[in-house]
Amino acid sequence: MSRMAAQLGSFSLISRWHQATASTDRLAVRRLGGAEIRQARASDWELLRELRLRALADAPDASLSSTLDKEARHPQEVWRRWAEGGPTSVNFLARKGGAGIGMAAIFADPSAPRCMHLVAMWVDPSHRRRGVARALIDQAVRWADERQACEVVLWVADHNRAAWTLYEQIGFRPTGERQPLPSNPTLTESLLRPPLERSVMHP
Numbered sequence: 001m002s003r004m005a006a007q008l009g010s011f012s013l014i015s016r017w018h019q020a021t022a023s024t025d026r027l028a029v030r031r032l033g034g035a036e037i038r039q040a041r042a043s044d045w046e047l048l049r050e051l052r053l054r055a056l057a058d059a060p061d062a063s064l065s066s067t068l069d070k071e072a073r074h075p076q077e078v079w080r081r082w083a084e085g086g087p088t089s090v091n092f093l094a095r096k097g098g099a100g101i102g103m104a105a106i107f108a109d110p111s112a113p114r115c116m117h118l119v120a121m122w123v124d125p126s127h128r129r130r131g132v133a134r135a136l137i138d139q140a141v142r143w144a145d146e147r148q149a150c151e152v153v154l155w156v157a158d159h160n161r162a163a164w165t166l167y168e169q170i171g172f173r174p175t176g177e178r179q180p181l182p183s184n185p186t187l188t189e190s191l192l193r194p195p196l197e198r199s200v201m202h203p
Contacts, residue, residue, distance in 0.1 A: 032135045035101060035127070039139070040091040042084035048091055049079045051103040055122035062160050065119065065182045087147075088113065092139045094123070094132050101127040104136040106144055106152070116144040118154040121163070133166055153193040157181055167192055 094102035102123035
């Protein structure tokens with residue numbers, strides 16, 4: 001992951017934000033054009049639930065790995081646990097004017113703990129192309145870097161060209177690995193990762 005921060009030249013705000021923020025406060029807030037991006041707490045479970053269900057309704061086939069019907073049935077305890085996160089997983093929430101406008105999550109691969117998976121990326125359509133998605137990824141990258149992760153990878157639906165464009169602009173590249181989309185096996189998704197020729201932050 002710190003390799004990712006080092007290798008993604010077009011995503012230089014990762015490096016700038018690392019340098020500007022020495023604190024590892026789990027509730028560190030990033031502000032962007034009136035929007036606020038921060039790590040979720042257990043008390044944010046209702047906002048997390050709202051955003052997740054909106055995301056599934058808006059983009060059911062966008063590599064969100066679940067379905068609206070399934071997640072709408074989860075009890076409060078499940079959402080509280082997801083919002084609270086833990087040492088190997090976390091959610092980030094974006095708000096503007098008190099309303100939720102985006103989310104992202106990241107977790108460590110159980111079989112390779114220093115490999116982090118970026119998942120559940122979504123921004124409200126009315127707030128896209130304003131830097132919110134990049135700011136959410138910034139937060140996730142910083143969190144992973146603080147845990148000495150080697151890389152961040154993600155899956156993206158092959159038909160989701162807007163997401164492909166965003167990730168490729170940031171510096172992610174396809175690995176060639178593909179699989180059926182979990183929420184709709186008639187579609188496929190591809191694994192992306194940044195180039196990892198060398199590590200600067202953790203040589």
